[in-house]
Amino acid sequence: MNILWDFDGTLFDTYPAYSSIFSRVMGGESDEKEIYETLKVSFSHAIHFYNLSENQLREIAALENNLSPNDIQPFEKVEEVLKFADKNVIMTHKDRKGVMSILEHYGWEKYFNEIVTIDDGFPRKPNSAAYQYLHEKHHIDLAIGDRELDLIPAKELGIKTCSFQNQHVVADYYLANYSDFFKTVGEFIK
Incomplete structure (x- = not known):
């Protein structure tokens, strides 16, 4: 097969780590469970749903790049x-x-x-x-x-x-x- x-x-x-990153960038104002569900549709859906700015997107990218493989099981x-x-x-x-x-x-x-x-x-x-x-x-x-x-x-x-x-x-x-x-x-x- x-x-x-x-x-x-x-x-x-990977979504728990990504949800945490999104929450951190958004100042902890959104529930991580909601972020998780939004990310499960797609990253672009989450970006539009939360109306993230270019600065926030850069910050998310930087934090994602700093994730260790140990953070992802x-x-x-x-x-x-x-x-x-x-x-x-x-x-x-x-x-x-x-x-x-x-x-x-x-x-x-x-x-x-x-x-x-x-x-x-x-x-x-x-x-x-x-x-x-x-x-x-x-x-x-x-x-x-x-x-x-x-x-x-x-x-x-x-x-x-x-x-x-x-x-x-x-x-x-x-x-x-x-x-x-x-x-x-x-x-x-x-």
Whole structure:
């Protein structure tokens, strides 16, 4: 099975750190749970929702760049799924340097055949160009993401989809945690 992964909120639990950063930049005036939910739609949605200024966006970027890989934890049992897959690829809006620092910190770079980041020049999700590139090259069987915009491109290309920790999007499969991967996606992988 060849799996296309989103990064933030799918492989790694990054949203608590990002929610904290947003809250700090906004002076603690917004509830971190609300920020978390807004970020789960998309970063651009959160930026517009909170009407952040250019100065605030620069401050958020600087604080994100100062995050340590220790601040970002992988989801429990996701490594078992990575080991199971024949091929794993990533498509993320995160920059390559940030992705690689986290993967290398956990020793996970070995699990990925290819990583497409914002640095590769593809349009942002939900545009399907990066997914199409990865699908043509790696014959993707399943796309896993935590947001609707992660799954829309896969659906356009006829790739099965799996929503992680999000029942609010239409997907072929839903996972609350990776312990349930083989039970939930079992009939597909047989």
